[in-house]
Amino acid sequence: TQLLEQSPQFLSIQEGENLTVYCNSSSVFSSLQWYRQEPGEGPVLLVTVVTGGEVKKLKRLTFQFGDARKDSSLHITAAQPGDTGLYLCAGDGGANNLFFGTGTRLTVIP
Amino acid sequence: NAGVTQTPKFQVLKTGQSMTLQCAQDMNHEYMSWYRQDPGMGLRLIHYSVGAGITDQGEVPNGYNVSRSTTEDFPLRLLSAAPSQTSVYFCASSYGPNWPQHFGDGTRLSIL
Numbered sequence: 001t002q003l004l005e006q007s008p009q010f011l012s013i014q015e016g017e018n019l020t021v022y023c024n025s026s027s028v029f030s031s032l033q034w035y036r037q038e039p040g041e042g043p044v045l046l047v048t049v050v051t052g053g054e055v056k057k058l059k060r061l062t063f064q065f066g067d068a069r070k071d072s073s074l075h076i077t078a079a080q081p082g083d084t085g086l087y088l089c090a091g092d093g094g095a096n097n098l099f100f101g102t103g104t105r106l107t108v109i110p
Numbered sequence: 111n112a113g114v115t116q117t118p119k120f121q122v123l124k125t126g127q128s129m130t131l132q133c134a135q136d137m138n139h140e141y142m143s144w145y146r147q148d149p150g151m152g153l154r155l156i157h158y159s160v161g162a163g164i165t166d167q168g169e170v171p172n173g174y175n176v177s178r179s180t181t182e183d184f185p186l187r188l189l190s191a192a193p194s195q196t197s198v199y200f201c202a203s204s205y206g207p208n209w210p211q212h213f214g215d216g217t218r219l220s221i222l
Contacts, residue, residue: 009150033210042114042200042213043153088152092208096160097143097168100153 003027004091004101012107016078021104023089024071030092032072034063037086037103079108112136116201116214123191123221131186131217133201139212141204142184143168144176146197147216153200159184160207191221 004025013019023032031050035043047056049065049072056063060083062075076083086105090098117132135142143158155168159178173195175187184203188195198218202211 041215045210048210096207097155097158098208102150102152
């Protein structure tokens, strides 16, 4: 099993603050996906990063894939209550499935 | 635009009972999978299928069976429910195992 650890596990911030969540592994992944999950629903894909060092932006969200393709980060600028949810990273280790991280539960307080 | 449909949304079982969780997708995806989600554990793969007639085990397959007779449907069977199987179960589909996954809204299962 290729382990993906996410930190922090829980994060509660005020609206307008910036934050970064991390996804780390000792394994190399050929690509990494980020999902957001809202209560009572399944995860929804936000972005896929493929190249080591790659940076992708999705409005106020910035995703980075580590140079060695073992880690990734998600930075949110000026967080809004609509950003509240569980953020999951998932790595493609080359087998017939994805390995999901343990998740970061974000709460943005108005 | 149904996507991935899971039924039922909620279920309570007694220990030892059996049941089938249904999953259907209308996107003509070849790859389908079942995950369970437990607090602090993320999503763990139970079984997956790369096409009709082909299934394989994931990380936590014990106590579960699957079959894939059509492209659209991928049911998950609990043979003899145990309290350790209390969880939220998600079905997902995609064009391939490492493509973006489309998830259903989950089945919340409690085993008493």
